[in-house]
Amino acid sequence: xxxxIGYVGPREAAPIILGGLRRLxxxxxxxxxxxxLRDDGIHIQRAVGKLSNLEARIExxxxxxxxxxxxxxGHTRWATHGAPSERNAxxxxxxxxxxxxxxxxxxxxxxxxxxxxxAEGAAFRSDTDTEVIxxxxxxxxxxxxxxxxxxxxxxxxxxxxxxxxxxxxxxxxALIAARIGNAGGVSVGLGDADGEMFVASDIPGILExxxxxxxxxxxxxxxxxxxxVEIRRLNGDAVTRTVQVIxxxxxxxxxxxxxxxxxxxxxxxxRAITDTLRGRVDFQTGExxxxxxxxxxETARRLERLYTVACGTSAHSxxxxxxxxESVARLSVEVDYGSEFRYRDPLIGPxxxxxxxxxxxxxxxxxAAMQEARRKGATVWSIVNAIxxxxxxxxxxxxxxxxxxxxxxxxxxAFTTSVVDQYLLACYLGxxxxxxxxxxxxxxxxxxxxxxxxxxxxxxxxxxxxxANRFHHREHFLYLGRGINYPVALEGALxxxxxxxxxxxxxxxxxxxxxxxxxxxxxxxxxxxAVQDAVYDKMISQIEQVKARAGVVIAVATEGxxxxxxxxxxxxxxxxxxxxxxxxxxxxxLQRLAYHLAIRRGCDVDxxxxxxxxxxxx
Ligand code: AGP
Numbered sequence: 001x002x003x004x005i006g007y008v009g010p011r012e013a014a015p016i017i018l019g020g021l022r023r024l025x026x027x028x029x030x031x032x033x034x035x036x037l038r039d040d041g042i043h044i045q046r047a048v049g050k051l052s053n054l055e056a057r058i059e060x061x062x063x064x065x066x067x068x069x070x071x072x073x074g075h076t077r078w079a080t081h082g083a084p085s086e087r088n089a090x091x092x093x094x095x096x097x098x099x100x101x102x103x104x105x106x107x108x109x110x111x112x113x114x115x116x117x118x119a120e121g122a123a124f125r126s127d128t129d130t131e132v133i134x135x136x137x138x139x140x141x142x143x144x145x146x147x148x149x150x151x152x153x154x155x156x157x158x159x160x161x162x163x164x165x166x167x168x169x170x171x172x173x174a175l176i177a178a179r180i181g182n183a184g185g186v187s188v189g190l191g192d193a194d195g196e197m198f199v200a201s202d203i204p205g206i207l208e209x210x211x212x213x214x215x216x217x218x219x220x221x222x223x224x225x226x227x228x229v230e231i232r233r234l235n236g237d238a239v240t241r242t243v244q245v246i247x248x249x250x251x252x253x254x255x256x257x258x259x260x261x262x263x264x265x266x267x268x269x270x271r272a273i274t275d276t277l278r279g280r281v282d283f284q285t286g287e288x289x290x291x292x293x294x295x296x297x298e299t300a301r302r303l304e305r306l307y308t309v310a311c312g313t314s315a316h317s318x319x320x321x322x323x324x325x326e327s328v329a330r331l332s333v334e335v336d337y338g339s340e341f342r343y344r345d346p347l348i349g350p351x352x353x354x355x356x357x358x359x360x361x362x363x364x365x366x367x368a369a370m371q372e373a374r375r376k377g378a379t380v381w382s383i384v385n386a387i388x389x390x391x392x393x394x395x396x397x398x399x400x401x402x403x404x405x406x407x408x409x410x411x412x413x414a415f416t417t418s419v420v421d422q423y424l425l426a427c428y429l430g431x432x433x434x435x436x437x438x439x440x441x442x443x444x445x446x447x448x449x450x451x452x453x454x455x456x457x458x459x460x461x462x463x464x465x466x467x468a469n470r471f472h473h474r475e476h477f478l479y480l481g482r483g484i485n486y487p488v489a490l491e492g493a494l495x496x497x498x499x500x501x502x503x504x505x506x507x508x509x510x511x512x513x514x515x516x517x518x519x520x521x522x523x524x525x526x527x528x529x530a531v532q533d534a535v536y537d538k539m540i541s542q543i544e545q546v547k548a549r550a551g552v553v554i555a556v557a558t559e560g561x562x563x564x565x566x567x568x569x570x571x572x573x574x575x576x577x578x579x580x581x582x583x584x585x586x587x588x589x590l591q592r593l594a595y596h597l598a599i600r601r602g603c604d605v606d607x608x609x610x611x612x613x614x615x616x617x618x
Pocket of ligand 1: 311312314357358359360361362363366409410411412453495498612613614615
């Protein structure tokens, strides 16, 4: 989950690296550091806490006026081994100062490597697993190997998933970038001017400089020099990789007139869903076209089950997708947390498909689950937002969310666009599996109105501030939903707890009488999703049970429903919509409620404590 930036080229490296780290700070932010190569060796600056602490300490000129080519690497950290501190911040440098490294991932065998290196006299100055890398590379450089050879030898000894960028005073103007396993991406950016080259863990860090990007796959090592990049597999085989041109513009990754990225991304959802739909639905015939996922009618009809694997918000989206795909495509769906799937020996096989849902495309647990599905012979699809991500590149077919960069740690537009993608997949598979039978699945035409309905839910509403003022001191919330809106209750609870640090639970409303109703009192607000669908009456009954115990009810309800206004204490309205599309609408008031409560509590909404945007460790 750390952010990595590297640079080689004619411009001063420090400002470019710091600017890139600023854009990657959402990936991890408990400490940061930078290393640049000067004519008198490698200069390091590191600081604990936010990136602004590092920027305050950067020497006025970390550049190297004596050299036409500047070389530098930088890192913003989310700690795994070794507490957040300056001594544990990256970059780490070898004892002789000849090698510096930044790293994302976990060296699982770092303890034995550390003992082996210490026995050879290596002096460790941090508690991190990362430091073993720099001592290994230095060992092989001392033995006379080139930087590339030393890197290959060192990386070949590491177990676990890694993303590594290193540089050496012995080879100015060269960066080594390597990817092993699922530890988060490694991208190489080809600059437009004077052969400058960039390396990043995530492309928003370098998009302002170039959109020509190539991505490393697992077990690949790149040597990056001005105007050139050579990739080899760890076994030495040369690799040819196509450069991709990324359509995202850097501006869309900026906050604009919004106070927070999360606020911006909540309010971008109508536009995002418009982009998600673009070119994928014939609104005359209802036909769905998925540009990067094609299935033959025979394959579609032969499918026995779909296994959705995802984490966090993406898993909640998958739970909604179960309703969509089972209802529309008549295909059985199981939903697993990525971190659980591969440990239960799932009955997945060649007659099944797996669907990895992941905004970042780099979530280690989801990638590992997808790999397990492939190992068991299943077709593997993905729904991803990050272009060029591991999940996208390693699946047999993918559907991009097209939400644009999602910077806020709390996922919002990725959630709603991934639900829409599953609706598209459901309609696509449904037509293939239904063939010419009379039963045509739910109509993709219904999607035509969705962006406009979303816009209505995003209109200004003073009730959010009122709710935040009244409930920001509360310590517990309960979220209740039924049917296709039960996963929305889970998602609403997650949104609240991850950005406001208020404890919140999502529960199937029908389960209340089996225990949780004991929690109800006037201190714990209960959010009830009670749109006018097939389970509406059950939800009304639930609301009455909560009110009978002095509970306070905040309802999410269908506009025009006068009955609920008499029963709930507060109502957040959503427009009427086809039942299968209501989760896209009901999720948004819960995103906004969580945002306003977190702001009222003075929380860091875009970078909540202990969290990172992409969890690339298992
Ligand atoms: C959601 O708000 C969280 N930030 C987190 O649960 C996230 O959804 C989860 O880590 C999965 O991320 P992914 O979609 O990038 O795989």
